[in-house]
Amino acid sequence: MPVRQLYQHQRVQGVKVGRFNHGINTQFIVYRMGSTVIDAGPSNQWRHVAKFLKKEPVKQLLLTHHHEDHSGNAQRIAKLFSITPKAPKLAQAKLATGYPTPLLQKIVWGSPRPVHTRNLADTEFLEDATKVIPVHTPGHAKDLTCFHVPSEGYFFSGDLYIAKTIKMLRKDEDLIELINSLRKVQQLDFTTLFCPHGGIIQDGKQALQLKLNNILQLCSEVKELAEKGWPIDQIAQYLLGPEDATAKLTNGNFSKTNLIKQCALMNL
Numbered sequence: 001m002p003v004r005q006l007y008q009h010q011r012v013q014g015v016k017v018g019r020f021n022h023g024i025n026t027q028f029i030v031y032r033m034g035s036t037v038i039d040a041g042p043s044n045q046w047r048h049v050a051k052f053l054k055k056e057p058v059k060q061l062l063l064t065h066h067h068e069d070h071s072g073n074a075q076r077i078a079k080l081f082s083i084t085p086k087a088p089k090l091a092q093a094k095l096a097t098g099y100p101t102p103l104l105q106k107i108v109w110g111s112p113r114p115v116h117t118r119n120l121a122d123t124e125f126l127e128d129a130t131k132v133i134p135v136h137t138p139g140h141a142k143d144l145t146c147f148h149v150p151s152e153g154y155f156f157s158g159d160l161y162i163a164k165t166i167k168m169l170r171k172d173e174d175l176i177e178l179i180n181s182l183r184k185v186q187q188l189d190f191t192t193l194f195c196p197h198g199g200i201i202q203d204g205k206q207a208l209q210l211k212l213n214n215i216l217q218l219c220s221e222v223k224e225l226a227e228k229g230w231p232i233d234q235i236a237q238y239l240l241g242p243e244d245a246t247a248k249l250t251n252g253n254f255s256k257t258n259l260i261k262q263c264a265l266m267n268l
């Protein structure tokens with residue numbers, strides 16, 4: 001069954017969309033603050049995203065990273081509102097040409113559509129001159145950039161948060177960078193986290209700290225077992241349980257074993 005839900009938190013509105021209702025990995029929330037939209041949502045949900053966006057004029061689209069659930073509708077939003085979306089520099093080449101995605105992701109999100117974007121400035125602004133600061137937070141993806149709105153205590157987290165624990169990692173994710181990014185954002189002043197998968201989290205900074213603590217805890221457990229000579233797949237099975245269907249459907253690209261491998265390499 002598809003997912004639809006509207007959100008309103010102070011100055012922020014959102015719409016949750018998704019072709020399937022299987023929790024955080026198949027649902028996406030497009031947020032807006034007035035005429036500024038954060039991330040474009042998956043292309044197979046365009047009809048519902050468009051309905052939400054058409055309620056008020058859109059003058060600006062800011063993208064957190066190139067992944068298709070975040071950027072899928074950027075081309076259509078650009079056309080509909082005659083704007084050029086802004087994206088992290090590292091995302092722009094992939095966004096401009098489009099890129100292939102695995103079958104499972106195609107089914108869940110649809111395919112990304114090529115879109116021309118402009119660079120994010122060091123400081124962006126809402127229509128009323130409220131400052132929006134892009135914060136580069138690699139790990140989940142090289143280009144991932146969150147958006148901090150200091151005056152409101154808001155943090156739009158892209159895919160930095162998603163959930164308080166991680167049980168799987170994609171092959172292209174970098175755990176060391178993720179840990180560094182989670183540490184970096186603890187230096188910022190914010191309370192409310194806007195996660196496109198997990199929703200609105202009131203104690204957002206603590207939630208990110210908890211995620212960091214949970215990763216470090218997992219790493220130390222993995223290292224202890226690895227030093228005793230346990231093989232990676234056995235550690236994964238012992239600490240996280242057997243691989244589920246996702247690992248098989250993605251040919252091991254998104255798996256518990258990937259996470260445990262990177263934990264074992266960590267220099268704590």
Ligand SMILES: [Zn+2]
Binds near residue numbers: 067140141159
């Ligand atoms: Zn992503």
